[in-house]
Amino acid sequence: MKLDQATIARLAEHLETCELEARDTPKITDEFPDMDFEDAYAIQDAIRARKIARGNRIVGLKAGLTSHAKMKQMGVTEPVFGFMADYYTVPEGGEVKVSELIHPKVEPEIAFVTKAPLKGPGCHIGAVLAATDFVLPGIEVIDSRYRDFKFDLKSVVADNTSAARYVIGGMARPAKEVDLRTVGVVLEKNGEPVAFGAGAAVLGHPAAAIAMLANMLGAKGEEIPAGTLILSGGITEAVPVAAGDAVTLRVQGMGSVSLRFC
Amino acid sequence: MDQALITRLGDELYTALTSCEVLDPLTNRHPEITIEDAYHIQQQMLSRRLAAGEKVVGKKIGVTSKAVMNMLGVHQPDFGWLTDGMLYNEGEAIPADTLIQPKAEGEIAFVLKHDLMGPGVTAADVLRATEGVMACFEIVDSRIRDWKIKIQDTVADNASCGVFVLGDSLVDPLSVDLLTCGMVMEKNGDIVVTGSGAATLASPLNAVAWLANTLGRLGIGLKAGEIVLSGALGAMVPVEAGDNLRVTIGGIGGCSVRFS
Numbered sequence: 001m002k003l004d005q006a007t008i009a010r011l012a013e014h015l016e017t018c019e020l021e022a023r024d025t026p027k028i029t030d031e032f033p034d035m036d037f038e039d040a041y042a043i044q045d046a047i048r049a050r051k052i053a054r055g056n057r058i059v060g061l062k063a064g065l066t067s068h069a070k071m072k073q074m075g076v077t078e079p080v081f082g083f084m085a086d087y088y089t090v091p092e093g094g095e096v097k098v099s100e101l102i103h104p105k106v107e108p109e110i111a112f113v114t115k116a117p118l119k120g121p122g123c124h125i126g127a128v129l130a131a132t133d134f135v136l137p138g139i140e141v142i143d144s145r146y147r148d149f150k151f152d153l154k155s156v157v158a159d160n161t162s163a164a165r166y167v168i169g170g171m172a173r174p175a176k177e178v179d180l181r182t183v184g185v186v187l188e189k190n191g192e193p194v195a196f197g198a199g200a201a202v203l204g205h206p207a208a209a210i211a212m213l214a215n216m217l218g219a220k221g222e223e224i225p226a227g228t229l230i231l232s233g234g235i236t237e238a239v240p241v242a243a244g245d246a247v248t249l250r251v252q253g254m255g256s257v258s259l260r261f262c
Numbered sequence: 263m264d265q266a267l268i269t270r271l272g273d274e275l276y277t278a279l280t281s282c283e284v285l286d287p288l289t290n291r292h293p294e295i296t297i298e299d300a301y302h303i304q305q306q307m308l309s310r311r312l313a314a315g316e317k318v319v320g321k322k323i324g325v326t327s328k329a330v331m332n333m334l335g336v337h338q339p340d341f342g343w344l345t346d347g348m349l350y351n352e353g354e355a356i357p358a359d360t361l362i363q364p365k366a367e368g369e370i371a372f373v374l375k376h377d378l379m380g381p382g383v384t385a386a387d388v389l390r391a392t393e394g395v396m397a398c399f400e401i402v403d404s405r406i407r408d409w410k411i412k413i414q415d416t417v418a419d420n421a422s423c424g425v426f427v428l429g430d431s432l433v434d435p436l437s438v439d440l441l442t443c444g445m446v447m448e449k450n451g452d453i454v455v456t457g458s459g460a461a462t463l464a465s466p467l468n469a470v471a472w473l474a475n476t477l478g479r480l481g482i483g484l485k486a487g488e489i490v491l492s493g494a495l496g497a498m499v500p501v502e503a504g505d506n507l508r509v510t511i512g513g514i515g516g517c518s519v520r521f522s
Contacts (some may be wrong), residue, residue: 179513181446182444184444184445185444186458186459196461197444197496199303201456235456253439
């Protein structure tokens with residue numbers, strides 16, 4: 001840790017206020033170039049504590065920066081993780097108010113729901129599949145609080161990995177019945193297919209992201225409890241959206257899920 | 263464009279193909295070439311291959327993604343011819359020195375069991391006429407220097423087709439969602455591209471129907487037994503000697519190829 005508690009609390013307040021007021025900020029490492037990953041996750045945890053204190057519930061976890069291309073670009077070997085608060089949830093077919101966001105983008109993902117606790121170290125894809133109740137399509141709406149999405153890894157971790165909104169839906173399937181490596185996705189914006197990918201774009205296999213999360217939490221003596229919803233990471237590049245856009249994600253063998261922006 | 267020039271350009275492309283040499287873009291030397299002229303040049307290049315003993319085994323559809331259409335400034339796909347001389351099977355090695363500047367694309371190949379004659383061919387007709395679908399690699403290659411192609415250059419050059427590789431399974435098209443099936447391409451163990459069926463004209467069925475209808479207007483039919491490569495499901499990847507590639511398509515199968 002390079003930052004003291006007061007600084008961590010101040011940065012958490014700053015970033016959360018930016019989220020709640022939908023305004024952007026320069027990345028925090030500009031002011032604190034020496035901060036480390038422990039600091040970054042401590043800021044994220046402080047944001048989480050602020051929400052819980054306000055009466056929000058934490059309803060899920062998420063992985064970010066999960067593609068090999070993106071990790072190479074950012075010079076890291078592991079993805080980053082964040083959480084989802086209850087008010088991030090959009091019902092199937094529901095609306096997102098863009099006035100509540102800064103510069104939203106959507107990403108197609110596979111969502112996992114666990115039925116047994118997952119605890120690292122040593123968590124692997126098989127363990128994740130065994131502990132998964134079902135998988136289903138999910139669209140994550142990311143909205144970095146950093147100006148023009150210009151950030152480094154520590155800044156994005158502190159900013160709860162740009163988490164903002166999400167929708168899950170379509171047809172849930174038992175994880176063991178789906179080839180999550182080759183499962184294909186088609187993201188449509190206003191009826192036009194705009195992004196295409198397959199599960200392997202996430203660390204070679206979406207369950208690998210869940211295993212890495214369990215291992216990271218395990219190193220801190222924590223686990224992923226049974227019944228946890230986890231978004232496993234974007235399968236394609238993020239697609240910018242604006243008011244009036246309708247977005248649908250189709251996932252092979254899992255139907256589709258949609259949301260609208262107003 | 264007069265027939266003599268069409269014949270000369272088709273011959274130039276055939277010579278470039280067989281000697282692995284590149285030409286300057288045809289559109290630099292003859293800016294007046296139309297897409298129709300380009301298809302006539304393509305026919306001349308093909309007729310030289312057939313005269314040399316190759317047989318037509320199918321067609322390929324190209325320029326099926328929005329990204330490539332935008333790059334080439336067109337709003338429709340193109341097509342080229344597949345011959346037996348271009349065909350490799352699962353796991354075979356392709357001698358890299360038989361190609362010029364190859365790139366690999368992961369695609370779905372259709373194997374037909376009935377003739378398809380446009381116009382008026384629908385996605386349902388394509389399904390009825392299809393024996394099965396296979397994972398495949400199209401190894402595109404350009405006889406034009408540094409891939410500096412306009413749409414007329416690539417059409418004339420047999421839609422930049424090099425060779426193609428058919429995969430390990432033939433799957434009933436009714437058993438797979440061709441729109442959402444996922445494509446994963448690995449090169450030397452790294453995942454380099456992923457995509458899905460809708461990347462080609464919103465559905466591979468649209469691509470095959472487009473081809474049947476386009477050929478139908480020219481009085482050409484697709485024949486039972488022919489292979490149709492339905493367009494890339496993701497970005498193309500440069501390849502060279504020593505590379506080992508595999509593509510897997512969800513619900514369909516896989517295809518491997520090496521470059522020696």
